[in-house]
Amino acid sequence: MRSPVPSELNRFVGRERELAALHGLLAEARLTTVVGVGGVGKTRLALNAASTAAVQERYCDGVGVADLSTVTDPDLLDHAVAEALGLTDHTSRPPRRALLEHLADRTLLLVLDGFEQVVDACAELVCALLRHCPGLRVLAAGRLPLRLAGERLLALAPMDDEDAVALFADRAAAVRGGLAPTGESAATALELCRRLDGIPLALELAAGRLGALSVEQVLRRLDDRFRLLTGGGCGVLARHQTLRTTIGWSHELCTPAQRLLWARLSVFAGQFDLEAVEYICVGPDLPPESVLDVLQELLDHSLVVREDGPAGVRYRMLDTVREYGADWLEAAGDAERLRRRHRDWYLGLATWCELDWFSPRQAEVAVRVEAELPNLRAAMEHSLGCGQDTRLARYLAATLWFCWVGCGRLAEGAHWLALVLEAEDGGQDGARLKALWVFGYVSVLRGDTAAAVAALHECREEAERTGDPVARAYAVHRLGCLALVSDDMPGAEELLRAALAQYAEIGELNSNVVMARIELAMAVAFLGHLEEAVVMCEQAVEVCEDHGERWARAYALYVLGYAAWHAKDLERARALLGECLEIDHAFHDLLGMVLALELMALVAVDGGDPVEAAVLQGAAEGIWPSVGLPLFGSECFNAAHVLCERRARERLGDPAYETFRRQGRGLGLDAAVARARAGTAGSVPEAPPARAEAAAPRTREPAASRSVRSEGTAGRSAER
Numbered sequence: 035m036r037s038p039v040p041s042e043l044n045r046f047v048g049r050e051r052e053l054a055a056l057h058g059l060l061a062e063a064r065l066t067t068v069v070g071v072g073g074v075g076k077t078r079l080a081l082n083a084a085s086t087a088a089v090q091e092r093y094c095d096g097v098g099v100a101d102l103s104t105v106t107d108p109d110l111l112d113h114a115v116a117e118a119l120g121l122t123d124h125t126s127r128p129p130r131r132a133l134l135e136h137l138a139d140r141t142l143l144l145v146l147d148g149f150e151q152v153v154d155a156c157a158e159l160v161c162a163l164l165r166h167c168p169g170l171r172v173l174a175a176g177r178l179p180l181r182l183a184g185e186r187l188l189a190l191a192p193m194d195d196e197d198a199v200a201l202f203a204d205r206a207a208a209v210r211g212g213l214a215p216t217g218e219s220a221a222t223a224l225e226l227c228r229r230l231d232g233i234p235l236a237l238e239l240a241a242g243r244l245g246a247l248s249v250e251q252v253l254r255r256l257d258d259r260f261r262l263l264t265g266g267g268c269g270v271l272a273r274h275q276t277l278r279t280t281i282g283w284s285h286e287l288c289t290p291a292q293r294l295l296w297a298r299l300s301v302f303a304g305q306f307d308l309e310a311v312e313y314i315c316v317g318p319d320l321p322p323e324s325v326l327d328v329l330q331e332l333l334d335h336s337l338v339v340r341e342d343g344p345a346g347v348r349y350r351m352l353d354t355v356r357e358y359g360a361d362w363l364e365a366a367g368d369a370e371r372l373r374r375r376h377r378d379w380y381l382g383l384a385t386w387c388e389l390d391w392f393s394p395r396q397a398e399v400a401v402r403v404e405a406e407l408p409n410l411r412a413a414m415e416h417s418l419g420c421g422q423d424t425r426l427a428r429y430l431a432a433t434l435w436f437c438w439v440g441c442g443r444l445a446e447g448a449h450w451l452a453l454v455l456e457a458e459d460g461g462q463d464g465a466r467l468k469a470l471w472v473f474g475y476v477s478v479l480r481g482d483t484a485a486a487v488a489a490l491h492e493c494r495e496e497a498e499r500t501g502d503p504v505a506r507a508y509a510v511h512r513l514g515c516l517a518l519v520s521d522d523m524p525g526a527e528e529l530l531r532a533a534l535a536q537y538a539e540i541g542e543l544n545s546n547v548v549m550a551r552i553e554l555a556m557a558v559a560f561l562g563h564l565e566e567a568v569v570m571c572e573q574a575v576e577v578c579e580d581h582g583e584r585w586a587r588a589y590a591l592y593v594l595g596y597a598a599w600h601a602k603d604l605e606r607a608r609a610l611l612g613e614c615l616e617i618d619h620a621f622h623d624l625l626g627m628v629l630a631l632e633l634m635a636l637v638a639v640d641g642g643d644p645v646e647a648a649v650l651q652g653a654a655e656g657i658w659p660s661v662g663l664p665l666f667g668s669e670c671f672n673a674a675h676v677l678c679e680r681r682a683r684e685r686l687g688d689p690a691y692e693t694f695r696r697q698g699r700g701l702g703l704d705a706a707v708a709r710a711r712a713g714t715a716g717s718v719p720e721a722p723p724a725r726a727e728a729a730a731p732r733t734r735e736p737a738a739s740r741s742v743r744s745e746g747t748a749g750r751s752a753e754r
Contacts, residue, residue: 039085039097039145046082047204048197049075056083056188060143060173063186064164067174070190072354073235077147079190080175084145093171095140103148103353104304104408107415108155113446115146115159120703121660122442122624126482129445130159134166135659141169148353150177157182192232199227201234205241206249219249226253235354239284242336255287281358284335294320295328296337297366300359301376304408305341305348310383314375345405373416380406380413381426384433391436392544394582400621403437410434414450418457425465428454432468436545438476440585442622447476448485455489467493467505475512478519479625486516507536511550518553521670523560530554548574548586555593560670568597588617588626596633604641611637612711619707627707628657632665634710636678644685645694647678652698653706 056079059066068076083089084097100118105111112129116122121136137144144163149156157180160172164184174180179187193201202223226249230236243252285293298315299306311329316322329349332338339350351359363369383406387399403410410430417427431450438447451473455466470493477486494509496502514529530553537547555570571590578587595610611634618626631654639647658664665671683691701709 039081039099044208045204046078047201048193049079049082052079052188052190053083056080056173057086057088059186059188060089060171063184064170065160065172065174065180065182065185066188067176067179067185068188068190069176069179071233072177073233073352074190074192075234076175076177076190078234080145080147080173084143084173089143093141093143095142095169097143097145099145099147101147102152102156104411105149106151107411108152109449110411110446111152111155111159113449115144116445117443119144122444122622125661126477126480126485130162132445132660133159133163137163137167137170139169140167142171144170144172146172146174146176148176149174153178153180156180193227193234193237194232195224195227198230198232198237199224202227202237202241205238206244209241209244222249222253229253235352236281238336239281242334243284243287245334278358281355284337285358285362288335288337289328289331291320291324291328292331292335293362295325296332296355296359297363297368298359298372299332299338299351300356300363301369301372301412302351302356302409303412305345305350305405306409307346307348310379310409311349313379314372343405344401348405376409377413377416377423377426380410381430381433384410384430388433388436391440391585392581392583396582396584397620399436400441403434404441407437411450414454418453424454424457425463427457428465428469432465432472435472435475436585438472439479440545440621440623442624444476444480448473448480448482451476464502464505467497467500467502468508470496471505471508471512474509475515478512478515481519483516483520486512490516503536503540504542507533507540507542508546510536511546514550514557515553518557523557526557527554527561530557543577545583545586548577548583549589551577552586552589552593555590559593564597564600567593571597584617585621585623588614588621588623591617592626592630592633595630595637599633599637599640602640604637607637608634608641615707615711619704624657624703625661627703628654628661631657631706631710632675632678635682636674639678639681639685644682644691647682648686648691648694649698649701650706650710651675651679651682652695653701653709654698655695656699656701657703657706 056066056068060083068080070076081099084099090097098119100115102111102114105114112133116129116133116136119133119136121132125132146156146160153176156174160174160180161182163170164172164182179185192198199220206223226240227237230240240252247255285296288296295311295315298320299311301314302310308326308329312322312325316325320328329338333340333349337351337355339352341348341350360369363372383402387403390396390399414427414430417423417430431447431454434447434450438444438451451469455469455473470489474486474490474493477483477489490509490513493505494513497504497506497509510529511533514526514533517523517526517529530550534547534550534554537543537550551570551574555567555574558570559567571593574590575587575594578584578590591610591614595607595614598604598607598610611630615627615630615634617623618630631650635647635650635654638644638650655664665675679691686694698706
């Protein structure tokens with residue numbers, strides 16, 4: 035599971051009755067929604083319930099958690115849920131269909147959190163999932179119910195006195211070690227909790243003030259702020275007024291610099307880092323050298339949360355706190371300026387990431403761009419919303435090609451690229467041409483031939499008309515890819531050689547150029563010249579090693595692994611494919627992983643381990659639906675698979691083969707990769723070695739023999 039239940043950073047306090055009630059609802063209903071006012075603890079309750087051992091054991095396919103709080107575009111909802119489940123789909127299927135097929139035969143609990151801003155789209159998605167996926171149950175947490183038939187609601191009320199005091203004491207002790215309210219101070223703490231209506235967020239904000247104030251001082255100041263800052267009209271619930279008053283009170287207690295940074299931090303979506311804050315939020319009234327100290331003060335006040343992860347130390351504002359800051363930013367008339375600075379920072383970040391993708395920092399780029407996606411999306415949305423900034427949206431969507439293609443987000447990339455290309459601003463500039471070839475590339479990989487043809491031909495024609503040699507080279511390159519997946523090998527070879535010549539002429543060298551050489555090697559292999567393909571891939575590996583490139587290198591290693599198998603050097607084949615699989619897994623390149631698993635199965639059966647071959651074929655079978663048509667529906671690709679299956683069946687017998695294949699299909703992606711890399715040995719006696727395949731004929735015509743068709747597997751995979 036790509037999104038396990040997040041570990042809690044502090045202790046879950048109280049809520050035993052609510053937790054028991056929620057477990058009861060989960061046992062009897064397929065859709066349970068925890069509803070309540072912001073800050074009342076819906077998320078913590080839902081995640082705590084989902085993380086209990088009883089719930090974990092009930093769902094054999096695990097628990098998936100989708101944080102939807104940063105999703106503002108209903109069209110991206112399906113993508114967000116698919117990403118949370120670790121589902122990477124490279125096909126032209128709508129993401130809804132991919133989700134339905136992925137979950138159809140799974141027993142899984144899906145937790146959807148923070149969906150209020152897309153409630154209608156979320157209700158539609160949940161309805162479709164529950165209708166088509168009998169083993170699925172959904173636990174939602176939000177401010178509104180989904181209003182679906184069969185939905186069971188748990189209206190989460192504020193904490194009772196006992197739980198509220200326990201929570202306040204726990205958080206207070208974290209601020210002032212050893213603080214345990216007793217006697218008169220306990221009575222004061224109880225009064226404070228009652229004044230705050232037992233709302234957990236309000237209690238935590240109040241506890242955060244104990245670093246500077248006593249409980250009695252907090253209570254007195256809170257009383258003043260209640261009278262001063264009661265928000266909302268007569269139709270607003272008292273709990274909403276109380277929470278806003280609590281946040282407003284915290285705002286009033288902040289220094290001017292803290293209030294200013296609080297408001298400016300509201301432009302971020304999801305997580306952010308210190309560098310971004312120091313660029314976007316500074317000014318004459320908030321100098322760069324003061325930002326870190328002021329941010330630390332907001333952290334101390336529990337208005338900003340620190341989150342450590344693969345991308346390093348990052349920060350996040352609670353949604354309610356961020357919304358309050360956004361109101362102040364709008365009132366100050368500074369929101370548009372800050373959004374432009376936010377957009378400019380993330381345009382620069384995307385540019386840096388694209389350049390560093392072809393470097394030893396490639397893995398760092400992959401981690402960074404994943405952490406920054408909510409902000410990158412916000413930057414694109416802002417640019418699309420401003421007519422004069424459409425070109426910047428195109429630039430950003432196109433610059434992120436390495437994210438869409440290299441990090442397994444083809445469907446989302448297609449979504450953004452289609453949006454920016456549909457936006458009208460009356461011109462064909464470099465950003466539009468780049469968006470066209472990137473959209474064509476993404477469409478080729480997703481199997482959307484019509485979209486690819488239209489985009490790539492438009493790009494080439496406009497590049498020739500405007501004299502843009504860079505766009506022309508990329509258009510020719512991706513047209514070569516299109517010929518490749520269309521089984522036009524002579525056409526692919528001609529186009530790819532032309533593209534490489536144009537790249538050399540303009541001095542272009544990056545991951546795309548390296549992939550062009552690997553793709554040419556594939557076309558040459560399909561035409562029967564495996565030795566020439568090996569030389570090309572060895573040269574590509576040398577270039578990758580010189581520049582620290584790993585993603586393209588994995589595909590070159592795959593071709594070399596096939597060549598080693600063909601030469602009966604099984605140990606070398608295992609080593610090459612193991613490294614290939616490790617790289618693909620690190621980048622979450624699902625296509626690269628499944629192709630490597632298919633070839634490792636063939637190596638296993640020829641190495642005397644038909645059990646492992648059957649298991650790996652089953653594991654690949656379980657992954658292919660998320661990639662597209664198994665082995666692309668290609669006779670050449672399928673030849674290696676058929677050969678492996680035939681040999682495994684001969685040695686195991688049909689019943690045993692089917693048993694081990696089903697075992698492999700039940701493996702999760704991570705387990706399948708770990709098993710393949712570990713080289714688990716089979717437990718049945720080794721059968722006599724099968725007859726070696728005939729050598730591929732060396733001819734410039736497309737190869738027709740089974741051996742040459744399997745050689746095509748290496749080439750076609752490299753294109754991906």
